[in-house]
Amino acid sequence: MRYFRRAMIGWMMLCGTVPLADEISPVTLDPITHQRASLRLDNGTQQVTLSPAELEELETYRISTSTPWRAIAADFDGVLLRDVLALNDMQDLDAIRVLAENDYAVEIPNWVWRTHLVLIATRVDGAPHKRRERGPLQFVMLHDAYTNDPAMSEGYWVWMAAAIEPVE
């Protein structure tokens, strides 16, 4: 299955359908007052908890995309999942489990953040990401890239993200 997956990715890379994180450039964001939220990073031996402001101390990026629930595209600002994972040495894990404030949980395999641009959005259209807009911390991908990759799952669009853990 892993080899099939790699073959698929290789093929898609050849066809130019897989946007990589390196394809976009960082943006500088103006300081704002964020919604109250936190993201706990637990690599099994160490836990790090970060607020939206602390997350934005990493390099920030902007992607414009629609979502499964939002037909009109919006500008999402935030940090890359892989950069966030690197903060707590989790970027090489085979898979992570993401927990949401509403008790939702999903496992995301390594190839997702390696081959796709996965942003943990802290702002929408320049404003703090509200909970009613699936904030304050939402996993966002380019909608076209998501729909073009049959292996991608809607479950990876986590909103109200609260914690990231290694998969046992």
Place this chain on the structure above:
Amino acid sequence: MDDSPASSRFFVLLSTRLGSRVAAGVAILILICMGIGGAFKVQAALKEVAATRAVFEVPIMREGFMAMNDIDRLNSVVQQAKASGSISAADRDAFEFAIDLLVVRVGSFERLVRTNPTRATSRAYDALVHAADRANQETQDGFRGLFTFANDFLELASEARVALVSYLDNARHLQTDALERQSQILFSLTLFLITLLIGMTLIGTCAILLLRREVALRHGREQAERRADYLAHFDLLTGLPNRQKFQEHLDDQLAQIAPMSMLLLDLDDFKGINDTYGHAAGDAVLRRFAERLSKRVTSYNGLAARLGGDEFAVILPQTDPATLRRFCGEFVQDMERPIRCDGLSLLGGFCLGLATSKAVSNGKNLTAECLLRATDIALYEAKEAGRGAYKFYDASMEKRTADRRALLDAIPKALDAKEFFVVYQPKINLETLEVYGFEALIRWNRDGVVVPPEEFIPLAEEHHLIKELDLYVMEHAVQQLVDWNRGSSAPLSVSVNLSGLHFVNARIVDHVRRILKETNLPPHLLTLEITETVLLDDWTSVSNVLDQLRELGPKISLDDFGTGFSSLAYLRSIAADELKIDRSFVTELVQSQEARFVLDAVVDIARGLGMTIVVEGIETDAQADIVRDFGCHNAQGFLFGGPKDATTTFDLYLSNRTKLDRAG
């Protein structure tokens, strides 16, 4: 499979009506159509599976459970506040948090209503909207009617749960149906693919078999064509090019006006080899001869061919006489090595005639016919020269050939003009020295010149005119003998020569019968001397003719024994009365012990077979003495008188008889 009768009939039918090529094409076309049809079917099935997959892509189940969770969460916060009788700041935050979650869930359900507009989805959506709206309203009212709100929300949450349970059940059905549909699609696809596979295998097998058949047929056709082409251009026995191929090559060379030489080769005594050792030996000789010739010719960049029988031809890209002589010399050497076949060691002697393009019309306006004719003349000359000879064509040969032709053409006319006459040579008894008979010989007075018999007799034999000459001699000699014997108390005998050509059928028997009847010569006074200068093939037929002749009464004599084609086998096969030993045995009798030894042996054999012996060519008294000592009683030769005309002969006979009478 193709060996079974049913499939054979099927293929025969196919090949008869359509031709295996067309059938194979149709089968392949069907295969392609099936392949394309199969691909479309698979694509359609995959599309259908993809359509059912949408049910799973949208997380309808998850949304239902999460909505249930969100309702419970909010209801829990509300009921806790109701239980405590007031709402604290922490409760307010928890309340707003729960409402936020519910509002977001309503948004998610809004999408579900769009994508999956079932009644259950709409009911669940409506229930969630009512709950969210009521909660929002209470928030805006500042939780003033908390108790009433808590009771209302309990009911709303209950309704929402019922609606969500119904929704989840519906979603489960949808997913189950989708799974079942996928299973059906997969099953029908599998069935289709298996059927397709079996069909394609069957048709593919048919196509392969038909193609194999077509390939085999084509292969067979090509092989037959190659074989036919080979047979048309090559000799099967020797593998050399045949006359056709030789002619084509010759024409090519002539078209290029290339200097060249043509050689014609003829095996010596090939018929004798066939008759004596059998056709297998003859074939072996031909094969070995061809091998050696081909090898030698190839080293001179030429082409060797077998024209037929024991005739071979060569074209060499050479006109240099020295080179050509070297070639001839080398090939003569090649053929000096005996040919071994089944323990036999045979010699493949040959005659060779050669003509160069330069010698024939100096290479100008040279045609195949000219070159072939010139080479043929040279070969004829070579044959005349004897075994193992080779001759190069030159212009002088043309005259000899023309003379020969003229001589040949003159023979029938000379017969009509009675230019031929008979001479008689006495045959004497060595003991008494009395003449007991004569050998009648033909001579030709051509325009006042007597043509030597060795010039016209072989020619007449070669062209089958000898039979008329033999009959001419027999008729005249027998009549002459009858005249001489009239009133004589010691009748003379006469011997006439008969060519071997007479013995191919029994017509000679009728001729002899007629002549004896017409002349009334006592048959025992006639001796028929068989000169075997041509080879007799069918010994049974020859013996049969000879038996019929013997029944008429004449004696049979084997002439020129020891020359020509005569052999010991020949002696054994023909029941003859007389054996005439050739002059070649006599010539060296005086000087050579070996010659005497051979003569002694031949005499022994003849005696053993009950034959009378006549020795020819006695020219000296010493020879006559030796022959007499060997026990030979009859002789012939210049010592006793050469061939003379009838009058002279008879006068000499009478004179000699008078002398003998006086001496006696």
